[in-house]
Amino acid sequence: MAALPILVFSFVLLFGGAVLAHLIGAASVLSFFAADRVRFLAAAPQRIIAHVDLFSIMSMPLFILAGEIMNRSGVTQALIDLAMALMARLKGGLGHVNILTSVFFAGISGSAMADAASVSNTLVPAMRRAGYDASYAGAVTAASSVIGPIIPPSIIMIFYGALMNTSVSALFIAGIVPGLVMALALFAANAWMAHRHDHPSGERVGLRETLRRFVYALPATVIPVIILSGIVFGVMTPTEAAGVAVCCAILAGMIYGQMSVRKLIESLERTAVLSGSIFILLSAVAIFSYLAGLEQIPSKLASGLIGLGFEGWKYLLLLNVVFLVAGMFLEVPVALALLVPLLVPTGIEMGADPIHLGIVIIVNLTLGIVTPPFGAALLVVSAVSGTRYWAIARASAPFLLVQFAVLLVLTFVPEITMFLPRLTGFAN
Numbered sequence: 001m002a003a004l005p006i007l008v009f010s011f012v013l014l015f016g017g018a019v020l021a022h023l024i025g026a027a028s029v030l031s032f033f034a035a036d037r038v039r040f041l042a043a044a045p046q047r048i049i050a051h052v053d054l055f056s057i058m059s060m061p062l063f064i065l066a067g068e069i070m071n072r073s074g075v076t077q078a079l080i081d082l083a084m085a086l087m088a089r090l091k092g093g094l095g096h097v098n099i100l101t102s103v104f105f106a107g108i109s110g111s112a113m114a115d116a117a118s119v120s121n122t123l124v125p126a127m128r129r130a131g132y133d134a135s136y137a138g139a140v141t142a143a144s145s146v147i148g149p150i151i152p153p154s155i156i157m158i159f160y161g162a163l164m165n166t167s168v169s170a171l172f173i174a175g176i177v178p179g180l181v182m183a184l185a186l187f188a189a190n191a192w193m194a195h196r197h198d199h200p201s202g203e204r205v206g207l208r209e210t211l212r213r214f215v216y217a218l219p220a221t222v223i224p225v226i227i228l229s230g231i232v233f234g235v236m237t238p239t240e241a242a243g244v245a246v247c248c249a250i251l252a253g254m255i256y257g258q259m260s261v262r263k264l265i266e267s268l269e270r271t272a273v274l275s276g277s278i279f280i281l282l283s284a285v286a287i288f289s290y291l292a293g294l295e296q297i298p299s300k301l302a303s304g305l306i307g308l309g310f311e312g313w314k315y316l317l318l319l320n321v322v323f324l325v326a327g328m329f330l331e332v333p334v335a336l337a338l339l340v341p342l343l344v345p346t347g348i349e350m351g352a353d354p355i356h357l358g359i360v361i362i363v364n365l366t367l368g369i370v371t372p373p374f375g376a377a378l379l380v381v382s383a384v385s386g387t388r389y390w391a392i393a394r395a396s397a398p399f400l401l402v403q404f405a406v407l408l409v410l411t412f413v414p415e416i417t418m419f420l421p422r423l424t425g426f427a428n
Contacts, residue, residue: 024337025284031291040294048286052162052279059168060158061275062242066223066249068267073253075220076118079104082217085210088202092194094127095140097202099186102144104221106151106179112366116145116377120384131200135391136193138381142392143399144186145377146366149332151179153227153245156332156365158238160358162282163289163340167355168238169231170426174355174417176228178363178410182403189402219252232424281337289341311350316360316411319343323361327368328375335365355427356414363407370396370403 032041070076080101087096101119119141127137149156152172161168193199205213227245230236236244253259310318322343326335340361347357369377372393382389410416421427 025287028287028291035295037294044287044290047290048283052282057158057162059239059242060155060278061271062246063153063155064274065267065271066245068270069249069253072263072267074256074258075252078217078220080122082213085205085213089204091201092190092199093202094130094132095190095194096187098123098140099144099183099190102147103183106148112145112148112369112377116142116380117384120381124385130202134387135395138385138387138392139395139399140190142370142377142381143396146370146403147179147183149362149366150175150182156362159333159336160340163336164344164354166358167426170355170421171358172231172238173420173424173426174359176420178359178417182406185402185406186399189399193398219255223248278333281333285337285341292341313412315347315350319347320364320411323364324368327365328371332365353414353418355421356417359417360411363410367403367407371400
């Protein structure tokens with residue numbers, strides 16, 4: 001009964017427009033009183049500092065800054081031009097270009113929403129002019145944006161690593177194969193749709209022009225290669241790699257002639273806002289995790305779920321449903337902050353690997369943003385492209401089916417995710 005006033009108070013704050021970090025923090029502090037654990041609140045500041053004072057988490061604002069700089073420095077068009085040269089000549093070529101562009105973007109910004117907005121503004125109009133249905137162009141754009149947070153560098157992976165004290169390097173390496181598998185599945189789906197609906201081929205770019213575009217895009221494409229190779233071969237930590245990424249982003253902007261002091265200031269301002277909101281959320285979650293540990297909530301939850309028959313593959317299936325629905329309604333960092341401290345330790349107690357669980361959860365949450373009726377990426381594509389939301393949602397159904405199939409394979413065949421981390425010595 002003591003929890004009832006806290007729940008009422010939380011809902012009042014939530015519907016009153018309170019910031020979620022403040023809501024989580026306030027509810028957690030009140031829960032210490034309800035659970036008669038007030039004396040332990042004296043250690044809360046140390047818990048918060050320990051939760052955010054991690055060397056690996058310093059990479060988060062740096063990767064955000066690198067992505068913000070690249071989004072303002074002409075990198076987008078260089079990547080699209082290269083993708084056009086490589087894929088446009090195929091049947092349904094502009095759909096393939098759309099997906100390949102998302103793969104390129106994944107190694108730069110790692111943001112599904114930024115990917116969806118950028119590609120909607122450039123490739124969707126191009127696909128419509130080439131004769132594609134507007135809803136199909138929007139659907140392939142939304143579906144391919146899922147790749148962004150899976151292929152490193154990924155802000156979501158850093159956030160998960162901080163929450164679970166899991167190696168960010170291992171998560172980065174673990175995301176490579178699942179991200180490429182997702183991309184290949186989307187290529188196959190687009191090829192099937194192209195033959196079924198007789199989608200056109202695009203421009204045929206000659207070898208000399210392809211080489212020119214490749215050289216021109218090198219400053220953009222070389223950045224994820226530097227980051228991943230540095231981490232895999234032990235030359236750089238994720239934080240050092242993030243610092244190198246910022247320097248490379250500035251250099252790329254200067255090469256493309258679109259870097260300016262004003263754009264750098266805008267990037268820094270945006271990074272400060274995003275990083276501040278994430279760190280406040282992490283601080284609130286630290287208090288909640290502290291209480292959950294004192295009350296042994298993960299252990300009790302694991303025992304209860306096992307008693308109900310939710311263990312092994314059934315628990316993994318339950319996690320998929322919970323995080324997929326959460327991704328439909330909540331922003332990804334919020335969903336991670338609310339659910340990961342509760343549900344992931346339970347899965348680990350049942351024998352799951354935290355790295356594998358992290359990738360599965362990230363895929364679920366990103367699929368949530370392209371799943372109707374509340375898919376945020378669908379809303380972005382609809383708003384930017386001027387295409388009706390439900391038309392895009394219906395056209396995205398074949399892609400979603402393929403992506404759900406990939407998700408199930410990744411969930412129940414952990415070797416796909418764990419192959420590279422084990423090969424490189426980042427996992428057992």
